[in-house]
Amino acid sequence: MGKLDGKTALVTGSSRGIGRSIALALAAEGARVAVHYAGNEGAAKETVNTIEAAGGQAFAIRAELGLPGDADALWAAFDEHADGVDILVNNAGIAGPGLIHEVSEADYDKVFAINAKAPFFIIQKGLDRLRxxxxxxxxxxxVTKVAFPGMTSYAASKGAVEVLTLTLAQTLGSRQITVNAVSPGTIETDIHPWMADPAAKAHAAGFSVFNRVGQPDDVADVVAFLATDDARWVTGQNIDVSGGSGMGI
Incomplete structure (x- = not known):
């Protein structure tokens, strides 16, 4: 018996990377997981197959975020498979590198459209589906806790997500819905090809008190905890999952 038996979860951006590990962790606890992807159908199907091979339940849904109507499209795809959701994980996001004078208005708009606006309206449009x-x-x-000038727009977009989390925890408490954020540090996934350089990886590992870079499962296990009834008294929080990165600064 898993702690999430009978629950349905939706994890955005879960065909690979951290999102994939979150989907696997929730499924391992018994949840039926909607594996969302924007374009890589093969990766999404592979994630679904992995969950099903382990005895879990999952289905893939496609919706490109950052476009007008993206939340409606996402939920329309979800509604073809399920009649409600218990766990919503807003994981999908893109990086926004650049010092402030290097960020174009178009790049800024794209980062905020995917990282901040999409979660806002996915939640808004999903409230009547969320049990x-x-x-x-x-x-x-x-990057919201330590100054990181090379990721100015990205950090700002994630700051917006954190304030949204706090606000919604207050708004939705009357429905016994918890709202929390999880803040990873440097995580080793395929979106960080620079980690193939041993020197660069060693430098990144030095940010953590454990002297290693994080793995997707390090984040997924914390998300899975927050999804269970064990975390029923935790809301409005931002859980640092960075291996103690930046503690010495």
């Missing part, structure tokens, strides 16, 4: 006692978990980033 009382449900869970909303937003993936933020450690």
């Amino acid at each position: 009382d006692g449900g869970r909303i978990i937003n993936i933020s980033s450690g």
Whole structure:
């Protein structure tokens, strides 16, 4: 018996990387997981197959975020497979590198459209589907806690997500819905090809008190905890999952 038996979860951006590990972790606890992807159908199907091979339940849904009507499209795809959701994980996001004078208005708009606007309206449009006692978990980033000038627009977009998390925890408490954020540090996924350089990886590992870079499962296990009834008394929080990165600064 898993702690999420009978629950339905939606994880955005879960065909690979951190999102994939979150989907696997929720499924391992018994949840039926909607694996969302924007374009890589093969990766999404592979994630679904992995969950099903382990005895879990999952289905893939496609919606490109950052476009007008993206939340409606996402929920329309979801509604073809399920009649309600218990756990919503807003994981999908893009990086926004650049010092402030290097960021174009178009790049800024794209980062905010996917990282901040999409979660806002996915939650808004999903409120009538989200069951009382449900869970909303937003993936933020450690760059909101330590000045990181090279990711100015990205950090600002994640700051917006954190304030949204706090506000919604207050708004939705009457429905017994918890709303929390999780802030990873440097995580080793395929979106960080620079980690193939041993020197660069060693430098990144030095940010953590454990002297290693994080793995997707390090984040997924915390998200899975927040999704269960074990975390029923935790809301409005931003959980740092960075291995103690930046503690010495």
